[in-house]
Amino acid sequence: MSTFVKYIVNEYNRIKFSENLSRIKDAGFDGVFISSTKSMSLPDSANWRSDFLPISRMIDLACEKGLKTGVILVCFHSPSLWKQDSFSPPVGFSGAAYVPDDWYHPICPNNPIGLEYFYRLIDKMARISAPDYFYLEYLRFPFFWEKEELDVQNRVPPFCYCPFCVTEFSSVVGEIITSPQQIIEMMPEWLQWRSTTIFNAIIDAKLTLGKNSKLIISLPPLTLIDLPFTTGQLPLAITDEGCFVSPYLHHKQKKKNLMWVEDLLDQYRLDMKIRKILPCFEASTRKELDKYISWARENVFPGVIFHEWSKLRDNL
Numbered sequence: 616m617s618t619f620v621k622y623i624v625n626e627y628n629r630i631k632f633s634e635n636l637s638r639i640k641d642a643g644f645d646g647v648f649i650s651s652t653k654s655m656s657l658p659d660s661a662n663w664r665s666d667f668l669p670i671s672r673m674i675d676l677a678c679e680k681g682l683k684t685g686v687i688l689v690c691f692h693s694p695s696l697w698k699q700d701s702f703s704p705p706v707g708f709s710g711a712a713y714v715p716d717d718w719y720h721p722i723c724p725n726n727p728i729g730l731e732y733f734y735r736l737i738d739k740m741a742r743i744s745a746p747d748y749f750y751l752e753y754l755r756f757p758f759f760w761e762k763e764e765l766d767v768q769n770r771v772p773p774f775c776y777c778p779f780c781v782t783e784f785s786s787v788v789g790e791i792i793t794s795p796q797q798i799i800e801m802m803p804e805w806l807q808w809r810s811t812t813i814f815n816a817i818i819d820a821k822l823t824l825g826k827n828s829k830l831i832i833s834l835p836p837l838t839l840i841d842l843p844f845t846t847g848q849l850p851l852a853i854t855d856e857g858c859f860v861s862p863y864l865h866h867k868q869k870k871k872n873l874m875w876v877e878d879l880l881d882q883y884r885l886d887m888k889i890r891k892i893l894p895c896f897e898a899s900t901r902k903e904l905d906k907y908i909s910w911a912r913e914n915v916f917p918g919v920i921f922h923e924w925s926k927l928r929d930n931l
């Protein structure tokens with residue numbers, strides 16, 4: 616079993632980065648997952664191209680240290696895109712535009728600007744030194760799981776109901792949709808269509824990036840049964856395509872304990888091949904790290920990912 620740690624970098628500094636890689640290696644990790652874009656966008660920057668880090672150099676450095684590599688791709692979230700004049704925000708079922716009240720800036724997967732961003736991102740990443748893994752983040756649109764709880768009473772899926780989505784859906788079902796209320800009558804078709812939208816994005820990423828690297832799709836901490844309705848993600852179809860899934864099990868962020876982590880993973884284990892799951896744990900001490908590693912070893916996961924190096928490094 617391989618152990619990985621995420622290392623989110625905001626500014627690239629070769630010496631600092633190299634020192635941290637050595638410490639990651641010394642701490643016993645087999646590999647590092649690095650961000651392809653800066654964790655915070657520049658103030659007033661509407662140019663998302665300026666968000667990119669020199670990722671090829673960073674991968675080469677990690678390889679030189681004898682570390683396996685993963686690159687985190689932020690797919691449908693970008694504060695920089697929100698600053699562009701031509702950008703239009705996602706729209707909720709009630710018709711109200713999404714208003715970010717925190718760091719999360721979701722992008723509709725059918726918004727042309729969002730799609731352009733996604734395809735440029737994967738095309739750009741196809742040209743870098745191939746890492747062992749690409750880690751696709753923020754496909755969970757628009758579920759802000761870090762702050763929100765799943766509303767099980769909600770009968771309308773929290774997807775986007777913007778004009779791009781409604782127009783696209785109209786053309787798929789061959790009927791003119793003028794209001795989100797009409798969608799309620801076509802719920803099975805709507806759910807299938809939105810899942811297909813997300814699934815096709817994953818397939819395209821696999822075709823573009825999957826030749827020399829394996830793909831991991833991150834999932835919010837939800838049970839398998841809740842994922843398609845809430846996020847449009849289909850974990851079983853994703854693994855059938857040869858991708859891995861990585862459920863986020865950030866127990867501290869969610870104010871939960873290890874039991875919560877075990878329960879969620881048990882449900883994955885029942886329905887899914889264990890060799891396809893790389894859980895992402897939250898650890899900030901050596902004790903927590905070791906506890907999760909020995910527990911994951913017993914469960915024969917192919918690997919585990921820890922969030923996040925900056926929080927861990929001074930406690931090891």
Ligand SMILES: [Zn+2]
Pocket residue numbers: 705706723724725726775776777778779780781
């Ligand atoms: Zn939309």
